[in-house]
Amino acid sequence: MTVGTAPLLRMEAITKRYGGVRALEDVRFECDRGKIHALLGENGAGKSTLIKILAGVVQPDSGQITLDGQPISFNSPAAANAAGIACIFQELSLLPDLSVADNIAITRPPMRFGLIDQGAQRRLAEEALARVGGEDIHPLAPVGDLPLSRRQMVEIAKALARTPKILILDEATSALTAADVTKVFRMLKQLKADGMAIIYISHRMHEIAELADDCTVFRNGRYVETFAAGTKSDDAIVEMMIGREYSSVFPPLPEKKSGGPSMLSLKGLSWAGQLNDINLDLKAGEVVGLGGLDGQGQRQLLLALFGTLIGVTGTIEINGKAVKMSNPGRAKSEEIGMALIPEDRKNEGLMLPMSVRDNLSFASIEGFSRFGIVDRKAEAVAIDDMIKLLNIRVGDIDGPVASLSGGNQQKVVIAKWLMTKPRIILLNDPTRGIDVGTKQELYELLRRLAEGGAAILFYSTDYDELIGCCDRVLVFYNGAVVRTLEGAALTEHNLIASAHNLPTSTKAGAAQVFATEAAS
């Protein structure tokens, strides 16, 4: 083998263990200049670990990495940066109190007289932002004051400002608006044409179809296959990822029931300009989806119902009785019986260092206590039932919940709330960053809960999910419900059209325009 034909980056026989858990086993990966290489796999397949090794965050137990034919190893992110590898992480690596310019130039700031040259740094930041299409971001604004999508753009600009040889994007677009995604994709294609090697990780198949030249699939910490993009069908790829036949993920929708009394009804709910005159009737046994583009007020609606927002106007009726939702404790109470599965399980759902047991029973602990003293036997029985019901794979129930996989952690969050026996369940994008297998289990669970008489409000950023799981979907735009889609009208095309507040159409052609607009 000559140097000329060797790929830019070659990783061979990489193995990494965390304690007794094998994250990567004898894995290989290659990528080359001028190519976008997609890395596919379920959560826990080892993608993140591989990226962390490349970024210098963790070191492999064994294996070789060569860059430009030279063997390399990084003992810190700084070393990886110096070697020309830049990572855009799913968890942002930005410093909230520092300005955009400070963030972009954090690794190698322009210097003058031994000190940081503020003017040059600002110009550098402006150039980097212009390259990714974030001209609207002021370089002196503190990053913490920017909305999530702008922060993500800064993150991308920051990685680019280091002029890397290899750029890694790990779910980098999940927080972006559709318009930003378009800009970023255009930029990535330009970088590819300029000869950069790009490693791209995403759960969104259409993004990969659009961008990738090559794909590599991992499963359970092992390498499965590398193939040229476009040579396999989506179904075939998904099968490769989950390692089994991939049939319909969604349980069948039940027959449309005739309307009973509504459990939850909202009249003219508004809040701080972010929720505008929301009306809703939710009946027992119904799963109602909240759709639309991300950040149109769906989360705020769930939080308003759960009592964390101040100054909500309009009325909330539970079983026909008007109630005031003042705090989550009230929402959880026997009288109301509401549960909220939050979006951010690490900060809002779980106490990560605490045991699985303590986490599971935390929301329902009053039910197992008398005079504030916990009946540990009753608690243990209820926990056992719940673990069986949700099929949660726990090694040690008294071990920290942080040691579980992402999917199982999410199950713990859901189980924690099911233990309160809620009648109204609010879900805030519960499947984000969860593997296909667990997703499927969750969909079935939702259906079972609805059949058991619960009323479910389900916010998801994944359109397939809304179509597959919900009886009807309220599409949000700018804090208001612009359309309710139901039955045959509940299609991806209509969802996307409504999300942009455009008329739904039965003509496939018209809807197609919008669909591509959102997907590109």
Added chain:
Amino acid sequence: MSVESGLSTKGGRSWEAWGHWFTAQRGLLISLVIFAIMFGFYAWKLEVGLSASMVNTAANKGALLALVAMAQTIPVLTGGLDLSVGMVFVLTNCLAASVVNGDPRMTALGIIVVLITGLVCGIINGIIIVYGRLQPIIVTLATGAVFFGVALALRPEPGGSVNFEFADFMTTSFFKVPSSVILLLAVVLFIWIPYRRSVLGRAAYAIGSSEHAAYMSGVPIARAKIMAYALAGFLAAIAGLLLTALTYSGAAKASLGADYTLNSIAAVVIGGTSLFGGAGSAIGSIFGAFIMRTVGDLLIVFDINPVLQPLFVGIVLLFAVSLGSLRLLRIKNKLDLYR
């Protein structure tokens, strides 16, 4: 912050640049205004008028705490805390009362020895915190005890002496500006501002803002933290020198060190630096320190028994932190309360 570049790039954006600058400096500006009001009121109420010597005395008292508070600011910016600053202050005071003596050469050497001692104390803190991977609060609590023990060994009884020219130099006024104020200015110009603009200085802010993100961004965390504590020790040693010049002696008093440590934290917070790190400025801490000292002066003006000073300092402190709670009124999502 270069405003010129703001003007040159896009006209309309310069206002935005000023806005961001103002937001960043808000804490500092508020403390400056509060101090100006308090001191103005004091000067106005003082019937005999403000004499140069009174200004000098007030400046000296304030400068001691201001230096210790500046020292405290830097670890606080990294999200840490230095509970040993007061003890380094006491230790260097005791040391200076022994070594800053004799002919000018010996005195100069003594000053250098004192400053290096402070620096070494800080480096010890930094190394234990970084490589021992221990909590700064508890490490500096422990090293503070050790530093005080050393101070006590150096000077079991209060006493010692200091070169008189040096002491006079530190306590006189130049063109009606007390030299302690000139010292503070010099520290700001030659230590704080260069540090603030250095890679390690920005790294301190970065670490305080989010240590994990700083690590991921390749910020030199270990060096920046050691530097932060080292600088804290160094500034505390400057304060120790000034104290020696003011009192002509050294004394190993535990209560003095504890007082300065705790008051320095208060001054840092009043000066607008976040205890969580990442935002603030040592210049704000100077005003924070002067605010705390002016409280005592105001008591004299209002003819309140000076032994009640702690009560009023405490009330000012509670008031200052409660002011921060005004933001609660603007909160519309209760989740924002729980980070």
Added chain:
Amino acid sequence: MATMVMKRLDKATMIAFGCSILLIAIGAIAEPNFISSDYLLQQLQTASFLGIIATGVMLVILLGHIDLSIPWTISIGGMMATAATGFFGETLGPFLAIPFGLACGAAVGLVNGLGVAYLRAPAMIFTLGMNAVAQGLMVFHTGGFAPQDRGLPIMRELATGRLIPGVPNPLLIWIVVGAATIFILTRTTLGRRIYAIGNKERAVYLSGVDTRRVLLICFMISGACAAAGGILLAGWANRSYQAMGDPYLLPTIAAIVLGGTNVLGGRGSYIGTVAGVILITLLQSILSVIQPQLFFAELGFRVPAEVFRQIVFGVVIISMLLLYGRERLQR
């Protein structure tokens, strides 16, 4: 059952207890009397004061906060209890002295709790401010009129007597307080919530718990425990005085941290705190037995005994924490 006990006794607790035994052994070599049951009992009695004070502070630290108002809350407890006869008269005073002292301490805790929980002020600063306010109030109290500062007979009995033969009363009180704390931390909803808030208050709030009330309760317990320590100290010394609480802040925090409680909250066991308290107490007393200053005086260095106390104190805390308190590498 045995494994359960072993699991409870984590590394920090084991090392702290181990070091305590080592200290006793060293003491026994230097001074055979050291190992007598009388002497050890006396040590436990001294430890009780620190232990009772540390109990409340530990709860606050578990929440991820800190209580720096301890020194003057101790003084408030002692001084208000001794002054009770002045406030309530000779007949009612003796009965109300102890409840009154405790209530004053709890009141300081109440203000701390209101500030930290409801105003969301940083605990370190708010409790620091309260410490100064408490100091100011006590100065005002002693400055206004000549207060009664003698310990009452009941306080003296409480601090020095033995209700159960062979067990000093303060130790008995510590055992009761400690047992109650262990029960609260392990068996009650309050305990679960304390640990949970120390880990992630946001998640606790979203689980429908009024976290502010938990904070308020713990700060009040901390104030009351400090006041209880003050009352016992006043009974022990048979008088109360202003700075009586000053020497207790650092040993309290040190004992809790040496016992394996995370200063940032969320983790720690009460048994660990007990171990830490005993270790700190033994450490302080062993130096008065060994008297290293005499050795140095022979070498020609005349230094006060306090020098060794301070240096050993600092060095021991750091070296013990290096053994077991290190954080995991950030990865």
